[in-house]
Every structure is written in structure tokens, then in C-alpha cells.
Amino acid sequence: MARPSKYNAEFRSDAVALWRASAGRRTFRDVAADLNVNPETLRTWVRDAEGRTAPGCGPEAEDVQAELARLRAETARLLKAEKGMAARAGDPASGGRLFREGDEVKTxxxxxxxxxxxxxxxxxxxxxxxxxxxxxxxxxxxxxxxxxxxxxxxxxxxxxxxxxxxxxxxxxxxxxxxxxxxxxxxxxxxxxxxxxxxNKIEGRHLRRRRRTTVPDRLAPPAPDLVRRDFSAGQLDEKWCGDITYVQVGGAWLYLACVLDICSRRVIGWSMASHMRAELVIDALKMAVATRDCSVDVIFHADRGSQYTSDAFAQVCDEFGIRRSMGRVGSTYDNALAESFWQGLKRETMHQRLFSTMRRARLEIFQWLTYYNARRRHSVLNYLSPDEFEQQHQRERKLTLAA
Incomplete structure (x- = not known):
């Protein structure tokens, strides 16, 4: 019997979309390195997708009109702003003083x-x-x-x-x-x-926050096995997860993620237009597949109805995962996941609104792969999560060899 792939259909579809979005500017090897997959595997996924999709069909064709409408609206807004720029630019008045008294000479x-x-x-x-x-x-x-x-x-x-x-x-x-x-x-x-x-170069800052957890007060909670200790000495010792949402036009795209607390790497995620338990179950299954085994790990989350559901509990029991939950209404009890969401929203959704689901999925998927492979993390001594895991595994092998 053939061994099941560790990459689910959602991941493969998003990987193909990421390759297509590069429009030939990046090689298979470059994109595959961000995805942490073999270049030939990515090439096979692209070839299979091209065989299934005829030219002029698929999500690209469906999104063309929506994208054109967005660009026309943006062009109209810029043209309107150009006409009134002089009156609202905030430039100094004609003949006004540009310096405080004495600054002209002192500097x-x-x-x-x-x-x-x-x-x-x-x-x-x-x-x-x-x-x-x-x-x-x-x-x-x-x-x-x-x-x-x-x-x-x-x-x-x-x-x-x-x-x-x-x-x-x-x-x-x-x-x-x-x-x-x-x-x-x-x-x-x-x-x-x-x-x-x-030179007025500055990073991006997130200004707004919004709570998304909807607890199920009738479901029996799991104990808090983490107790705000978001540290781990080994990989797959503690995981944490959460759900967030992204506005796409007049609809919502929901994202669930699973992070390894030791390396801060996103080892599982799922995106959908609903918030049912299947969303978090798919993310958890991807995490287990990424680690390529059933794991004896603590999974920490909030008390959202998805994480307290019977379906999610059964999946955790199937893989030998011990559930852990923080208190209702306390963001500090799942602070690592909250911090991760802030980084994602600050760096992908700053002062913008996605016009199509395809564009939103592509941008988020691209950031997740960038976060794992290249984004430097302050807690990891400014290594990326992938680099930290590689270093951690090398040190562990040397320790075992000694």
C-alpha cells in the first residue's frame, strides 16, 4: 500500500499558486526552498495542476474581473487625491519659517x-x-x-x-x-x-486588535498544562494553536495554525471560509504529517468551540496528543499564538483589503512559508524557525554521539 503524502491537497494547491505567482522570476529551487520541499516534487505538482486545468479556466480566470475592478477603483482614488494634494499636503506656507531661531547656524x-x-x-x-x-x-x-x-x-x-x-x-x-x-x-x-x-526607514507596526474566540461554555475544558510557560527544551514537546480571520471584500477567510513552541515554526495550517471544527482538525493533521509520526506532545489552545469539540478531541486522542487550554477571555494564556497573529497581520494586511479569496490565500501562504524559512525571530537569537530547527537537530546529534 502506498504511503500517504505528508502534504495535503490544500498545501499542494497553494504551493502551485505560489509558483505561478512568481511568473518565472524565481526558479523551482527557490520556491521549493521556502516551502521546504524537494524541487522535483514542486515541479510534479505544477505539472499535474497544469494537466488538470485548461487555459482560461480555474480561479485565475474567475478573479480577473474582480482584480480589474479593484485596480480601476484604486486608479480613480489616486487621481482624485492628485487633484487635491496641494491643499492637504501639509507643506509649509509660502514664506514661512523652516527652522527655529538659531538652527540655521548651529547645525x-x-x-x-x-x-x-x-x-x-x-x-x-x-x-x-x-x-x-x-x-x-x-x-x-x-x-x-x-x-x-x-x-x-x-x-x-x-x-x-x-x-x-x-x-x-x-x-x-x-x-x-x-x-x-x-x-x-x-x-x-x-x-x-x-x-x-x-533616512525615515521604519518597520511596520500593528495598531489594532480584535478578539475572535467564541467559547463553548457547555463543553468540558481541558486542564492548562502550559500555564503561560511558552518555552520548550525539545521539538514536539509543546505545540500551540489558534484561529484568526481576514476580511476579503464583504466575506471572511479563516486561518488556523499550529506552532511548535520550541522552534516557533508553523508546522500546520488550514484556510477556509468557515469556522467549523474541520478547520482546526485539518491544521492539526497537517502538523502531525509534517512531523511524520504520531507524537506525544502537549497541544495548547484557547477555549474556542472548535478546540473543545468532540471531533477535535477524538483526533487528539487518535494521535496521542494531550490537550491543554487557557482560561476564558485571557489572551495571555495563549500569548505566543496571539503574538504570531500580530506579526502576520502587521506584515501582510497593513492598510490593505484583499479583493479576492485567491489573492488572500496566496499572500498568507507566501508569508507563512517566508516566516518559516527566512524571517528572523527575536526569541530564536534572530534565526529563522527552519534554521533554528536545523541547528537544534545538529546539536542533538552531537550530544548523542558524545
């Missing part, structure tokens, strides 16, 4: 002395400005060193912008600093902070 005082030295003389200008001549001459002597520092700052700023752009504007000071260190740069974090502040 560029030595440049001022150099510019008018031949006209008025250095001694006279320094006396009027109440600055020392010795300070001016020290500034002259350090001109070459300043130019070198400025050139180095310009080069570093260019790298910071490249990293910031590559990660879609989501990385802040600490992650950009970690990325630079990962590239071999020996650079102080305060220097990175200064350059980002001066």
Missing part, C-alpha cells in the same frame, strides 16, 4: 564659516557666532575622515534599504541589524538605528 556653523571666511575673516565670524577658531580648524583637519564616514554611512544605508525592501517594509531596527550581522557586517545597533531614523 551647519562650520560650513557657514568656510563659506564667508574670505569675505569677513575667520576671526570675526567666530566671534559673532560665539564659536572657537580652534574648533573650526579641528573641523577642517577632520574633513577627509568625515567624508570617509559619510561614504560608509551611505553604503550601509543602501544595504539597509535593500533589506527593508526585500522584506516588504516589515523589518525594524533589530531584525535589520541581525540581517546585517548575518551577512558578516560588524555594525553597532545604535548606528543602524541612527541611519534608519535619519
Amino acid at each position: 551647519r556653523r562650520w560650513d557657514f564659516v568656510s563659506t564667508y571666511a574670505e569675505t569677513f575673516g575667520i576671526q570675526r565670524i567666530c566671534r559673532v557666532l560665539q564659536v572657537s577658531r580652534s574648533g573650526y580648524y579641528r573641523w577642517i583637519a577632520g574633513a577627509e575622515a568625515r567624508q570617509e564616514r559619510q561614504a560608509a554611512d551611505d553604503a550601509l544605508t543602501a544595504e539597509i534599504r535593500e533589506i527593508h525592501t526585500e522584506h516588504k517594509g516589515t523589518y525594524g531596527i533589530r531584525r535589520i541589524h541581525a540581517e546585517l550581522r548575518g551577512f558578516g557586517h560588524t555594525v553597532n545597533r545604535k548606528r543602524v538605528e541612527r541611519l534608519m531614523r535619519v
Whole structure:
């Protein structure tokens, strides 16, 4: 009997959509690396999907009109904003003061002395400005060193912008600093902070939160086996999960995830247009398949009706998973999952509304694979979850060998 695939149909479909979205800009190897699958496996999935889907059919064709409508609306909005930009741009009034009194001289005082030295003389200008001549001459002597520092700052700023752009504007000071260190740069974090502040480069921040848990008060709860201790010494010691939702036009797309608390890796997820128990069951089954075995692990969640359902309890019993639940209405009892949702929404849904389910699924799937493979995590010493797991497994093998 053939061994069942560890990748469910939902994962394979989203993987094919991610490859198609690259439009030839990325190779099978690049996309497969983010998905943590073999490139030939991805190639097979794409070939099978192309054999099943005739040109002009499928979700791509269905979404064309919706996407065109969204682009037309966005174009109309931008054109309207362009007409009224001058009145609302907040630019300084004509003839207004751009600086506070004294700032014109204090910030560029030595440049001022150099510019008018031949006209008025250095001694006279320094006396009027109440600055020392010795300070001016020290500034002259350090001109070459300043130019070198400025050139180095310009080069570093260019790298910071490249990293910031590559990660879609989501990385802040600490992650950009970690990325630079990962590239071999020996650079102080305060220097990175200064350059980002001066050049107005900043990470993305989430401003709004909303509670989504709907508890079933009649269902018997499981005990809290985690007790807000979101740490684990080994992989597959503790998992946690939760549900969130994404607005898509006038509808909702629901997402359930399972995270390994040790590595913070998303090992299972599922997306659907409903919040039934099947949503969390599919995510849990994917997690078990990812680990390729039945696991003796604690699974922690809130007391939402999906996690307290009989169907979910039966699946946990089938795989030998011990259920754990926090208290009703306490986000801190499942803080790791809440923090994960904040990161996802901050980095994929900031000031935007998805127009189609296909676009929403693709963006979320792409972020989940990026999160596992490349996104640096502060708790993991700024390694990605995949890198942390690889390092953890190498250390464990060395310990066993010793």
C-alpha cells in the first residue's frame, strides 16, 4: 500500500499558486526552498495542476474581473487625491519659517564659516557666532575622515534599504541589524538605528486588535498544562494553536495554525471560509504529517468551540496528543499564538483589503512559508524557525554521539 503524502491537497494547491505567482522570476529551487520541499516534487505538482486545468479556466480566470475592478477603483482614488494634494499636503506656507531661531547656524556653523571666511575673516565670524577658531580648524583637519564616514554611512544605508525592501517594509531596527550581522557586517545597533531614523526607514507596526474566540461554555475544558510557560527544551514537546480571520471584500477567510513552541515554526495550517471544527482538525493533521509520526506532545489552545469539540478531541486522542487550554477571555494564556497573529497581520494586511479569496490565500501562504524559512525571530537569537530547527537537530546529534 502506498504511503500517504505528508502534504495535503490544500498545501499542494497553494504551493502551485505560489509558483505561478512568481511568473518565472524565481526558479523551482527557490520556491521549493521556502516551502521546504524537494524541487522535483514542486515541479510534479505544477505539472499535474497544469494537466488538470485548461487555459482560461480555474480561479485565475474567475478573479480577473474582480482584480480589474479593484485596480480601476484604486486608479480613480489616486487621481482624485492628485487633484487635491496641494491643499492637504501639509507643506509649509509660502514664506514661512523652516527652522527655529538659531538652527540655521548651529547645525551647519562650520560650513557657514568656510563659506564667508574670505569675505569677513575667520576671526570675526567666530566671534559673532560665539564659536572657537580652534574648533573650526579641528573641523577642517577632520574633513577627509568625515567624508570617509559619510561614504560608509551611505553604503550601509543602501544595504539597509535593500533589506527593508526585500522584506516588504516589515523589518525594524533589530531584525535589520541581525540581517546585517548575518551577512558578516560588524555594525553597532545604535548606528543602524541612527541611519534608519535619519533616512525615515521604519518597520511596520500593528495598531489594532480584535478578539475572535467564541467559547463553548457547555463543553468540558481541558486542564492548562502550559500555564503561560511558552518555552520548550525539545521539538514536539509543546505545540500551540489558534484561529484568526481576514476580511476579503464583504466575506471572511479563516486561518488556523499550529506552532511548535520550541522552534516557533508553523508546522500546520488550514484556510477556509468557515469556522467549523474541520478547520482546526485539518491544521492539526497537517502538523502531525509534517512531523511524520504520531507524537506525544502537549497541544495548547484557547477555549474556542472548535478546540473543545468532540471531533477535535477524538483526533487528539487518535494521535496521542494531550490537550491543554487557557482560561476564558485571557489572551495571555495563549500569548505566543496571539503574538504570531500580530506579526502576520502587521506584515501582510497593513492598510490593505484583499479583493479576492485567491489573492488572500496566496499572500498568507507566501508569508507563512517566508516566516518559516527566512524571517528572523527575536526569541530564536534572530534565526529563522527552519534554521533554528536545523541547528537544534545538529546539536542533538552531537550530544548523542558524545
